[in-house]
Amino acid sequence: MTKKREYTGDYPDKTLYLPGPTEVREDVIEAMCEPMFGHRMDRMTDLYTTIVEDTREFLDTDHDVVVLTASGTEFWEATTLNLVDDRMLVPTSGAFSERQANVAERLGKDVDRIEYEWGQAVKPGDVRDALESGADYDAVGMVMNETSTGVRNPVEEIGDLLGEYPDTYFVVDAISCLGGDYIDIEGHNVDAIFTSTQKAFAMPPGLAVCAVSDAAYERELDKESASWYGGFQRCLDYYDRKGQTHSTPAIPIMLAYRQQMKHMLKEGHDARDRRHREMAEYTREWAREHFDTFAEEGYESRTVTCVENTRGIDVADTVETVSEEYDMVFSSGYGSIGEESFRIGHMGEHTVESVRELTDAIEDVAGL
Incomplete structure (x- = not known):
């Protein structure tokens, strides 16, 4: 014990x-030391709308952005619950892509894997073969940057391929690279892409960020069940109404986020x-x-x-x-x-x- x-x-x-x-900048750490305030005050609206809209500007995306108090793991669960009814395709080439598949299975989904040896990258042709096999996939889940092996998968090519399959949603785990590795989110048909703040964003741990397409949002509306905490509708509708998060956020880390995003936008x-x-x-x-x-x-x-x-x-x-x-x-x-x-x-x-x-x-x- x-x-x-x-x-x-x-x-x-x-x-x-x-x-x-x-590493986190000193002024970003210091930003967490402001006096506490209520998460339903106008001050919170000013803070949350700032970090959300600054993130959209930095990522150069028209997708909606959700920032939740969580690790990136939350969006493995949420995207699966929000977008997958029955079946999902997940290429696995390392520990974290395998974990993405395992999460979907634990949520009761049928998961087809395209398995690669550790160190190998996912090949778009293999994804095409799987899609053309006749299987009806609700989504393809992919790790953009396989942290366990140092592999950067060709998500752009696979996203371009998925443009031919508009009923199959593209979910990208970019936890260890987004913010340091540019991707044209809309240009490559990504429906949901997420990260954690303690990686390339260079912020303290504790927040997860997800950019969500209109199609993914509409998909969740058509489902009978979805994630409660990370539900796209719940998060985005509350943001549209209040400019805040639906549940109590980690306010000090959001203050740090605001400060660091200033540096990111300047660069x-x-x-x-x-x-x-x-x-x-x-x-x-x-x-x-x-x-x-x-x-x-x-x-x-x-x-x-x-x-x-x-x-x-x-x-x-x-x-x-x-x-x-x-x-x-x-x-x-x-x-x-x-x-x-x-x-x-x-x-x-x-x-x-x-x-x-x-x-x-x-x-x-x-x-x-």
Whole structure:
């Protein structure tokens, strides 16, 4: 049985290079320290409408936006309940795409998988074959950025394909990349795309963000049941009437969101995307010089590099030593590839220069 371990607050500051949470600006952290106010006051309307409309502007989308107090996992459940009556297609190529399929199954849906080895990317031709098989899919669910393997799936091509199937909704988990990896949401027929604030948005954890198409909203209206907390109708109708959330939100984190979105809008989505590409290119070059990359070539993530441990270093010890000696934290590999790989998160407010500080530390500790 787990025993209490007292939180003392006496811990060294660590620079985070994780696949999330990531580094948060000081002024964003300070924004959470405003005096508390009621979630039904006009002040809340000012706050919530600001973050919602700023998010739409940043993402360059006409889709409605929902910001809920939750992790991104909430929208695995909500999109499934809101859009899927019976059957869903989910390509699986890592831990999180498999989890998306598992969530749908636990909600009582029939799930057809297109299974790939970890490190491989989803292929649009395989999705087309499944759609042309005669199966009647309510939705296709896909992980855009497979955090466990560092694979960036070709969601644009698959979204273009789904344009030929207007009765099949396209649900995209972009939890570990949205905000650092640009996607034209409407242009590629995405009906629901969601993320968590602690990833490429570089905000504190605690909020989930979802952009929802008109078609997805209308689809939920036609269903006999849907998510209560994450229901599109419930969230969006309340926003239209009140400019607020239907349930009590995490107000301090929304204050941080407002502050960080100012920085994101100032930088601009294109520039933010370009900066993340530069970090990804640097990290991949470094990985291939000293190790190798785990992701299939041509499908590498722009926010998380999964490094294949070709040298057989002690990954867990290296992660711990870098943390202790350099106060920098990166991540071991995920699940069954824990010692076969390690992961570097280059997202949010990091730069090539700050990522280089981490790779220099890894070189020193691992004797590269």
